[in-house]
Amino acid sequence: MKNKFRNNNSAIKAGDLILTEQPFTFVLSSKEKGSRCDNCLEKGKVLKCSGCQFVHYCGRTCQKDAWPDHKWECVNLKRVSPKVIPDAARMLAKIINKLSRGDGHSYRAFYSGTSFRMWKDLMSHYSDLKADMKRMDHFTSLCGTLHEFLKDLSLPNTVELMGLYGRMIINSFTILDIDMNSIGTGVYLAASILDHSCSPNAVATFDGKTINIRATKDMTYLDWSQIRISYIDLMKTAYERQTELLDNYYFLCQCDRCLDDAQNKMMHAAECLNTDCDNPVSIPWKENCQLVKRLEISEVKSYDSTIQTHSNDDSEVKIGGLVNENVTEDVVRCNECGTKYTEKHVEQFIKTMEFTELHLQNMKEASVAYVDVCKYCLERQEGVLHPLNVLHAQTLDHAFDALIQVQLWQNACMYAEKLLPCFRFYYGDRHPLLGLLHLKYGKILLYKMNLNEALEQFKLAEKILKITHGDKHPLYREQLVPLLRQAMIESNQ
Incomplete structure (x- = not known):
């Protein structure tokens, strides 16, 4: 279980690989059971x-490689069959086994020539867990499952077990396939040193179960205390990002992006009625709608480096944590061109936002996007929501994926064009999801024989994916490069 790291502090260029690591422990998601190898995670x-008739392998090599970790699990899985052990319980069981029977307590994962992380170095947030009823209910449920599953292994006491549980859930990475879909969960000790930022300077990608950390921005030298990745999806308002981070990682992010008023005003903005003006217009659309939470000086805690002080002036009228510059004397107007909004325009905006929010939530719960619903939402949003409004961007994202599923290529192209600026705004210019969007759009254009346009999209994808994944990654080498060559040959370039 070796990891590789950047072994000098010289200047870092965007695209440089700074850490490669195998997991301390991991599990393949149960939804992938039977379609992927439980060892290398390859699909096929x-x-x-x-023995257990539960895990699957792509061949003898992977089966042999996995056996030292699987042999104890094999007996227990067979005994409780046909009951399926939840992924979190299976992961926690693997951690307990590794710590009690293997080298788990002594294993060191180096991220430099002299610096390393061990299991005991991971934060458990024990006190936060005890106060989190949802997490405590989950923990109690897992304890019951573990008592049934691990008959041959003495469980730690409740306090120790909660510490293991806390370290697992706080430090786990979601393992992604080449399309950035979740296929498993892993704990990576060295990579756990990385803190979060909503404007990261590095990215974590996966090749099977191997995690690769690459710089996405140039840096004068490697300083691990300054390397940041994003723990969450960034196509959300600052308040939603802060809430997710607080709920899952127990810190309130106060990074520069979260506190950027110019960007936050865009999140729930209306489109200016003046077609020659692209200024976002803020319209209050629901009670207590917050776009960002700022800490008072008295609230600042020292436990996390991402928290910064920020003073609020109580004399200012705030809506969603922002000064509402567009509302004066109960009249909404664009503060750039002065265009005034009637009560009818305001009501139309409010109803469109409410309608969109409801249907996005329904699609999220159903784990599927509906073409007709997306299309209807987008029709209602036209000329009402700002093109970078987060609900508009999320609707476009759902619509694009849904149209690909039903192979409506022409409409997919139309939505991809509108989605690209949204991805750049929310994810930045060097994010894997933006690279994948260019790649998917290029594939559709190639299929439609729009060769020059396809080639342009593949070149844009190449610039991004070479930085985020590197030129040895299967996504770059096996998918992008052949398509790029095909487009160049067929377009005679």
Whole structure:
């Protein structure tokens, strides 16, 4: 279980690989059971383990490689069959086994020539967990499952077990496939040193179960205390990002992007009625709608480096944590061109936002996007929501994926064009999801024989994915490069 790291402090260029690591422990998601190998996580033809009949391997090599960790689990999985052990319980069981029977307590994961992380170095947030009823309910449920599953292994006491649980949930990475879909969960000790920022300077990608950390911005030298990745999806308002981070990682992000008023005003903005003006117009659309939470000086805590002080002036009228510059004497107007909004325009905006929010939530709960619903939402949003409004961007994202599923290529192209500026705004110019969007758009254009346009999209994808994934990654080498060559040949370039 070796990891590789940047072994000098020379200047860092965007795209430089600064850490490669194998997981301390990991599990393949149960939804991928039978379609991926439980060891290398590759998708393809797999065969069941003859013992437990639960895990699958792509061949003898992976089966042999996994056996030292699987042999104890194999007996227990067979005994509780046909009951399926939840992923979190299976992961926690693997951690307990590794710490009690293997080298878990002594294993060191180096991120420099002299610096390393061990299991005990991971934060458990024990006191935060005890106060979190939702997490405590989950923990109690896992304890019951573990008592049934691990008959051959003595469980730690409740306090120790909660510490293990806390370290697992706080420090786990979601393992992603080449399309950035979740396929598993892993704990990576060295990579756990990385803090969060909503404007990161590095990115974590995966090649199977191997995590790769690459710089996405130039840096004068490697300083691990300044390397930041994003823990969450960034296509959300600052308040939603802050809430998710607080709920899952127990800190309130106060990074520069979260406190950027110019960007926050865009999140729930209306489009200016003046077609020659692209200024975002803020319209209050629901009670207590917050776009960002700022800490008072008295609230500042020292436990996390991402928290910064910020003073509020109580004399200012705030809506959603922002000064509402567009509302004066109960009249909404654009503060750039002065265009005034009637009560009818305001009511139309409010209803459109409410309608969109409701349907986005329904699609999220259903885990599927509906073409007709997306299309209707987008029709209602036209000329009402600002093109970078977060609900508009999320609707476009759902619509694009849904149209690909039903192979409506022309409409998918139309939405991809509108989605690209949204991805740049929310994810930045060097994010894997933006690179994938260019790649998907290029594939559609190539299929439609729009060769020059396809080539342009593949070149844009190449610039990004070479930085985020590197030129040895299967996504770059096996998918992008052949398509790029095909487009160049067929377009005679």
